Amino acid sequence: MKKSLLALLTVAALHQVQAQAPKWPDITQQHKPWTRWWWEGSAVNEQDLTRLLTQYQQAGLGGMEITTIYGVKGAEKQFIDFLSPQWADRLTYTLREAKRLGLGIDMAQASGWPFGGPWVTPDDACKYVVCQTYTVPGGGQLAEPVRYVQKPIMRAVGQPMDLKQMAQPVAKNPDLQLHAFDQVRFERPLPLQALMAYGANGKVLDLTSKVGADGQLNWTAPTGSAWTLYAVFEGWHGKQVERAGPGGEGDVVDHFSKQATEDYLKPFDAAFKEKDISYLRAFFNDSYEVDDAQGEANWTPRMFQEFEKRRGYDLRQHLPALFSQEADNDQHRRVLSDFRETVSELLLENYTQTWHDWAKTHNALIRNQAHGSPANILDLYAATDIPETEGEDLLRIKFASSAAHVAGKPLTSAETATWENDHFLSKLSDVKKAVDRMLLGGVNHIFYHGTNYSPQAAAWPGWMFYAAVHFNPNNSFWPDFGQLNRYAAHCQSFLQAGQAANDVLVYLPIYDAYQRPGKVLLQHFDGIEHGFKGMPVGATGEELLKRGYGFDFISDKQLLGVKTAGRALQTGGTTYQTILVPAAHTMPEATLAQLLHLAHEGATVVFQGQLPTDVNGLHDLKKRRKAFQKQLKTLKLQAASGGGQRATLGKGTVLVGTDVDQLLTAVGVRRETMVDQGLEFVRRRHATGHYYFVTNWGEKAVAGWVPLHTAAQTAALYNPMTEQLGLAAVRNATPNGAEVYVQLAPGESCILETSTNALTGPTYAYPRPTGPAQPLAGPWQVRFTAGGPTLPASQRLSQLTSWTDFGGEAGRQFSGTAAYTATFAAPAAAADGWLLDLGRVGESASVQLNGEPLGTLLGPVYQVFIPKAKLRISNTLTVNVSNGMANRIIGMDQAGQQYRIFYNTNFPAKLKENRGPNGLFTTAGWQPQPSGLLGPVTLTPVSNQAP
Template sequence: MKRSLALLLLASLTAQAQAPKWPAITQQTKPWTRWWWEGSAVNKADLTHLLTEYQKAGLGGMEITTIYGVKGAESQFIDFLSPKWMDMLSHTLTEANRLGLGIDMAQASGWPFGGPWVAPADASKYVAYKTFEVKGGASLAEPVTFMQKPIANAVGHKVDLKQLSDPVATNKNLQTLALDQVRFEKPLPLQTLIAYSDKGETLDLTTKVDLKGKLTWTAPAGGTWTLYALFQGWHGKQVERAGPGGEGDVIDHLSKPATDHYLAYFDKAFKGHDVKPIRAFFNDSYEVDDAQGEANWTPAMLAEFSRRRGYDLRQHLPALFGKASEDENQRVLTDYRETISELLLENYTKTWGAWAKTHDALIRNQAHGSPANILDLYAATDIPETEGENLTRIKFASSAAHVTGKPLASAETATWENDHFLSKLSDIKKAIDRMLLGGVNHVFYHGTAYSPPAAKWPGWLFYAAVEFNPQNPFWTDFGKLNQYTARAQSFLQAGQPSNDVLLYLPQSDAYTRPGKVLLQHFDGIEHGFKGMPVEGTSELLLAKGYGYDFISDKQVQQVKNDGAALLTSGGARYQTLLVPDAHLMPLLTLESLLRLAQNGATIVLQNQAPADVPGLGNLENRRVNFQKLLAQFKFKDAKDGVRQATVGKGRVLLGADVSQLLTQAGVKRETLVDNGLEFIRRRHEGGHTYFLANWGEKPVAAWVPLATAAKSATLFNPMTEQAGLATLRPTAQGTPEVYVQLAPGETCLLDTNEATATGPVYPYLTLTATPQALSTPWDLSFVSGGPELPAKQQLKELTSWTNLGEAGKKFSGAASYTTTFALPQGTADGFLLDLGRVAQSARVQLNGQPVATLLGPAYQVYLPKNQLKASNTLTVTVSNLMANRIEDLDRNHVDWKIFYNTNMPAKLKENRGPDGLFTTEGWKPLESGLLGPVTLTPASVGAPVQ
């Protein structure tokens, strides 16, 4: 007997010693938030107080972004980068360090980069053109001039251009003006004047034009000449949402001198201050061309084009503007767009990154929306950042991070999950999960407005729809969401990416497509590649369970062989590279694909091999070399409609069916998607980590197949914090199946290992009887919130607060429900407590001890029998949203919209009032509180039957 007890004790100690261990939670694994400094009306005492609140809530860091101010706080405004502003920044850095918080800083007040120190020479530019017809022997009578048409656009009101001075930054009261774009009526400087004859001759007439635009030139006799005059215009884009001291022109992102001059202003402001604690400088997306026209020119454009493309653009101006043959039009347009892309990469992104290094800092960059290959822009960024809701869009930033070896990919998260005051913590969790599934592992909430504790409720807010502020009732449960995110990211920031397919981005095919304007702006697949084969292919790969990353031409050219595998510049390994029905491909890219195949790789071509090179420079020579390379692909029929060409040690596969192509390339899909699960996978020493999500409306309790080898696996639930060895069973394919239980909206991390492991088993639940309703009365007590606390009462039946009188209808905050129940009869291991419907989040206590914080959409928690007594006290504290209290303010015409500039626009048109601003006057109070029914279901704990 003693020996048996000793063995049991030893087994228990061994299990404890080998208990699953969660990765450490760090500043970087916690979620961060964008911290809006409205009007920079901050003070040291409130900065310290708020930073402490953010730290208590489980945030890891803040990104300081200064924006427009609050009406009534003008005396507290601080000019961006002024000595006083820098003093506030220094205080923030000191206090953040004390509290263990990180600090990033947006490098503009608002966005994009710009400000009052941006001189006209450094401001964004556009190209305008004019044509003239001159017959042989004649001269041009009219002047070669172009008068810029005036524009004066502001946010929320009309502005009289005649009342504005030039440059814009010299105007007073720019906060009230809230200017978006300004162009003054003035003549534009001539860039070049080229004459084209109907016989194919060209003449450069630029030097023959005087300052008044008079052309001194007589056309040679015979034929007709068409003259193209290019002019440089001032785009006029102003910094959006700028705060005091940050208003002004946006920079010319294509000009290195403009970028250097812009950054030098920060060096001047930083002098005498220690800014080393700033982890990263941030750019909030391109967004120059969301005004009229586009920033498509820079003073050095003609010289840069000639140097990069190998020919003189001035010889092909008709083609640039779509007036030559279709083929020449496409080729010149492609070359122009490629040049713009390179200038944006080198003169802005890389220049900015190099400057940041002089301050020992990183750059975080939202490249989407740029008129460029955004994969290359992201690749030049230390922390690529995305936003949005489409997984293929999200994957552009994470792909660049994976391919180039960046450890972090961040995301502006939960920007507009719903209209104002309607986003639940469960909505935000789904937004976070979407980012994690897209390869993001560093979440930034959007965002948290600095709001002084003394500010009248609802405090200082930002115009985007989710308010991550202490005045939001969900703040009481926000810490649970932050803990969840930190636990998930602690896994997803570790190891290396584990995707099998490199999906080639056919940028050249996209560049050839004409549009209403010269440039294209790329924002994931939906903007720039819409309707192209890569759109359908990328969605197919997601749906079928193939892990993939996008790759650009420049990145392909850096890929190396590792046996049959592909090794990117960042050290990530892939099984194959898929070209999705591309027509055009740069010669260097095709050379790289051939080299990889010759050295043992498998390259997959969907539908066709690329047929031609893009661009016009040195065209015939490039075409000849391109065809020589293609001639080495001698395809023969293989099977299932796939053709194969043996190339050196490797092969090239060609076919229409992507799934068949990848199967023959040896790529296994993760068939767990057939169970309705979403996933992302990472590799670590000895195994893999899967992040699994159930986005369906029904629970998943199933054997889930894995495409990777494993002899053991540990399940971690980042919300409940449960962990234990998963139950595995082998399959005929040589890879295992794992048993997974996930409620709707629930996620888990599955950490596999190719070695066996021992330890405690994951606590799988098996429901053993029907639910038993808790029918005892509830004592309801409102504990925090306002505008006033409704009276305590006892409820025989659960109902919404909005049914409890006027005070309940307008209440936003938290209330506690308490009841007692007897220990249920039976031999169950415990009971599944299901709260039914909850509006919107709940904290559960049993017999005075905290049990769980439940965010939804499922509100369930397991109660072990050993935690229950003969008589038990259950307390459920529910927090609702800001909506009902805001609705009460609007109904009583209380003006809480007190912000300069955009001042709370609505996402949905039905929520816009007569003034065009957001209003809730048409709303009815939203259900709030514990709605039930609350049930207990007997359950057993243990491994499932195999």
């Protein structure tokens, strides 16, 4: 398998050379969705590995990401320690089988998350800082010792343990799966990092060397005013690896230390020595998540040295400013900003880049979830081969895809459908909506969350993970899961091609965020809500989405690499029309200089609300402020005709104003007005035009002319769910755009491929009703074909209703598939075909007519077109309906059957109303979910008419 990014880009480039006739791209392993694959307790065997990989391949998955986590109770004898020789053998066996089956393999580089394990020594474990102050009168001495004893903490997901009985470090204790420690701090004196004395006259003394081993300070304060002493101690944060499996339990690594990162990676080299892991595509990090424990991991042993090297001054001289709680203290904000910037750089260089360089030695990529980190996550993502995000908020998703677009990364991945609903309730239509959300945010490499390895011998529902949704063969929606995967693969075959086609670069005002005081030293950046909440950039991003502007975020570091090509901006990954600075107050002088340089060279730079007013940080403040103001004075702003202010600078322009829509219109950026019709889109550029992914998640169908604001002479239309394709109806084609006719039911999506050249081929069939809907009343023969716990008896229905109503107790508890069969005469009305509408379905359906498949319907609308040629005088319609797992689980809970059999996090509920007395998930308050073909089923005559 080729793993270089050059190879991936070459594939994308080849895709741009399209045939003249519309044609689905060939589906590759990379186009298909992948899934996180949990190895609980690493209790895997070769026979079940082959069986499961085969099932995954047959369901249309493209690959797996192995994540080893906590074990299953009762399977202890099968546990395999993470990175042990036996574990490495299971990995290499999996790689061989995956290669044979055409599946890709990534692996998480920890058992659980974040990075950590039993080999992480106290020196390499994550740290925190404690600051303690003392007051010494002039001419006096400090009587008490300079000493800080760490307070004990013992937090366990499983059984707690008496700290006094615990061995140190934590990994040396027995029964770690039983305890599932989350954070442990032992009571111990902390090492002193610095003791600094601050006098009233601004004088600062370093007293660190005057503190004895017993903590006594050998120093007499000079006469006069009192002195304030700041003592800085380094503590052991105690964060443990979350959800760790056997052999993976232990301390989380110090992400700010290069030595700690290198030490962390050495056991992987040892485990893989003389093992063939060449087929492994990428190593994965499942988010930062160090500071969800008590306190922060906000320190590293070399912090003082690193700070001075990077910021140009000694942090010890400014400890009162760093640890101040005065929000209006300018010096505090500046030192705090410098501290946070230093942490950001350490996380980028000492962890992310060090890890990336190590992966290269194994000819592998890295996939990284940077969100939640105390850093500029755009820079962390840009240093990652495959940036990965999660969640549902588009602005959050766009942080990862923005970095990929700006840096020229071909793939953005996403942990998808983590908690769509509570356990066993998520439908495939819910998952499709989650997939669409990711694609709209610029993601083009879906990873489901996720799939459990479960041995064949395990009783139903098998081994499961604590988060929904459960994408495994035991799930009763599995027969229709392949349709969702084929849909996602079709979408991604286009969205992995070409280049992102966004017009606007949105500057991320990280220094405004860095300098905001708070209760903690570090800011954790995770989309807008975490780190930028309340700042103008959030409202600006939402407005751009609402108005239909394509945009990407860009960091200061990335901005310094941008070049101009006439009026366009080139980032190395793609091109943009303008850069928008959303009401930033503070930025480095180098950033302002670059913005003005780009304008001078021909670009248009837009400042929303105001020009920046000040530089960040404390070092050389007067000098840098003077240079900053000098740059601003080069702008001769005058009133602009359309509102706001304008300044000509060299070949380009600077605009300042409050109305973003007005400003971008002045630049010539055109919004996609399809959003006014309730549609959402993402757009990519190819050799002769654009690809649009368009969705309708509104409550009403859209059938009409949709304007596209890119040059298009012709357009091909693809339905990635039904696989219908053809040349779309186009009108009013101009060099600036065209209108394309689109029909989208609620929850439906399409791909538009526009071209400035003439495409040839069959036209897209637009079915339009030519008469009223006619009921297909039945009777219906219902036969239960697969599932359990038992198959209900067959039934003959004169009226459709849930099988939980007509199937007796077996029907109420049944999760699986039933075949509904009815016969009907060919309708008499003249039509090109008939629209079959199943009405309500619980929950997905595959449809056959006279033994031939018509399609698989996932919802929320369940309609399929029947061509006239497929109808006979007498017709047999078969609808195979699969429901979810909920009803069978309800029966198990009622009978007291145990399926919550897991160590560590043992099946919690997402919603509090679904928590039982023991705090675990329960269905005790549930009623059976409506299941089966619920109808009414209708046939509507349609003709394929050009708009």
